Amino acid sequence: MPVDRSRSDEIAKEPPGHRGTGLTDEQIAGAASNDARYFELLYERYADRLYRYALSRTGSQTEADDIVSETIITALERLEQFDPQRGSFRGWLFAIATRKIADQRRGHRRFWKAINRRWQHDPPGDNAHALALRDDEHRRVHRAIQQLSEANREVVTLRFVADLPIAEIARTLHISEGAAKMRLSRSMRELAKDLGDDIDV
Amino acid sequence: MTSNPENTTYEQHGRLVEQTYASIVLTNEQRTRHRRQLREAARQPSRVRFSFISGEVAAIAAVTLIVVVTIVIWQSLDSSPSNPVRPEADATARTAAVPFLPPESCPVDAWVGPEDRLGGQYPNSLADPEAWRYSYFLDGSGITINARLGLVYEGNNDVFWLMRSYQPQDMTYSAERLDDPSFSATWSFGEPFTARSNVHGEALTVRRSTITFPVPGCWWIRVTSQDVGLRRVVYVYPNGAR
Numbered sequence: 001m002p003v004d005r006s007r008s009d010e011i012a013k014e015p016p017g018h019r020g021t022g023l024t025d026e027q028i029a030g031a032a033s034n035d036a037r038y039f040e041l042l043y044e045r046y047a048d049r050l051y052r053y054a055l056s057r058t059g060s061q062t063e064a065d066d067i068v069s070e071t072i073i074t075a076l077e078r079l080e081q082f083d084p085q086r087g088s089f090r091g092w093l094f095a096i097a098t099r100k101i102a103d104q105r106r107g108h109r110r111f112w113k114a115i116n117r118r119w120q121h122d123p124p125g126d127n128a129h130a131l132a133l134r135d136d137e138h139r140r141v142h143r144a145i146q147q148l149s150e151a152n153r154e155v156v157t158l159r160f161v162a163d164l165p166i167a168e169i170a171r172t173l174h175i176s177e178g179a180a181k182m183r184l185s186r187s188m189r190e191l192a193k194d195l196g197d198d199i200d201v
Numbered sequence: 202m203t204s205n206p207e208n209t210t211y212e213q214h215g216r217l218v219e220q221t222y223a224s225i226v227l228t229n230e231q232r233t234r235h236r237r238q239l240r241e242a243a244r245q246p247s248r249v250r251f252s253f254i255s256g257e258v259a260a261i262a263a264v265t266l267i268v269v270v271t272i273v274i275w276q277s278l279d280s281s282p283s284n285p286v287r288p289e290a291d292a293t294a295r296t297a298a299v300p301f302l303p304p305e306s307c308p309v310d311a312w313v314g315p316e317d318r319l320g321g322q323y324p325n326s327l328a329d330p331e332a333w334r335y336s337y338f339l340d341g342s343g344i345t346i347n348a349r350l351g352l353v354y355e356g357n358n359d360v361f362w363l364m365r366s367y368q369p370q371d372m373t374y375s376a377e378r379l380d381d382p383s384f385s386a387t388w389s390f391g392e393p394f395t396a397r398s399n400v401h402g403e404a405l406t407v408r409r410s411t412i413t414f415p416v417p418g419c420w421w422i423r424v425t426s427q428d429v430g431l432r433r434v435v436y437v438y439p440n441g442a443r
Binding site: 023024027028030031035036037038039040041043047048051052055056065068069072073076077084137138141142145156157159160161163185188191192195 | 221
């Protein structure tokens with residue numbers, strides 16, 4: 001086999017789960033629908049990003065872990081329903097995660113309503129310190145995101161944590177691209193108001 | 202380029218949100234647990250549970266299923282000439298499942314797509330030019346290979362070459378199998394034409410080509426010229442997997 005140093009170096013830089021795949025998500029998803037073992041490659045690609053997304057939405061490590069776990073199992077079980085002509089695998093996966101978070105929220109609301117009726121007590125949430133966020137500024141951003149309304153937090157985190165383009169966000173939230181842009185812009189204004197201009201990027 | 206202050210703040214805050222969570226990763230324990238759950242789920246292809254369905258609902262579902270199956274069978278038997286021809290499977294499907302993943306030992310490069318980079322400016326001589334509109338690209342430096350589904354097979358493959366600068370006298374093309382360079386591919390070329398890139402708006406020289414791989418496996422493709430070049434690894438699937 002011809003040895004090419006530059007090429008070997010390039011390969012060595014690839015994260016372990018990606019080595020040798022060089023395939024699009026959609027192609028791997030196709031292969032995984034024939035052999036579910038291939039789905040682990042997609043898990044490797046998206047596990048951390050799903051976790052970050054769930055964490056930024058819920059603020060809880062335990063809940064975020066559950067969301068990742070439930071999302072990947074659901075994605076595997078429903079893989080045959082994934083249609084690459086209707087959007088990317090990434091968008092489809094985050095749409096599942098978004099629904100899981102909404103389901104969890106509904107469950108929580110019911111639970112805390114019942115608890116509050118008895119003890120008039122607010123649900124506890126993991127605080128930003130517990131999330132191993134790198135510095136004070138990141139903790140401040142996390143708190144500001146948690147202050148956003150559910151709908152605004154959803155669109156900001158889909159854009160900047162899940163890294164979905166506007167078109168995919170629109171599909172995920174079942175709204176038009178224009179509405180997604182408007183909602184994002186409004187949410188960013190609200191975030192900016194909370195964070196102020198003294199940010200260090 | 203002048204920037205709108207609001208957009209700048211927007212971008213800065215967006216970057217800050219991104220950076221806030223960038224360092225957070227799952228622990229090894231979480232990964233191990235998730236992988237175990239995935240493997241368990243993979244072993245149970247049908248995890249749909251019907252225990253919550255009452256006997257009455259199950260009976261209605263069964264009757265509905267029988268009716269649907271009967272209609273489907275009836276329609277498939279009715280193949281008289283007056284019956285309209287059933288549409289073929291979507292010939293313009295923009296993606297194809299890979300028959301299997303290339304072995305770990307084959308460091309294949311990723312095709313990008315499906316993308317509409319040429320705005321459908323494919324020659325009419327193609328059997329189905331529209332099927333190429335959203336296709337896959339393997340980028341080099343100033344030169345790109347374009348394949349309809351981002352897959353290549355043993356035997357003949359239609360591909361397009363997209364080049365920023367085209368100097369036919371300087372171009373060399375080669376493809377050889379990684380584990381046995383004695384196997385080499387053959388090429389044939391169509392006339393070059395100019396198309397405007399849908400992505401950057403620049404004019405590209407596009408050349409249709411047929412590349413023929415004699416055997417499947419892991420292959421280098423190399424194209425060099427004075428100022429453009431492409432050196433990529435592709436996995437060539439067996440002809441039977443088409």
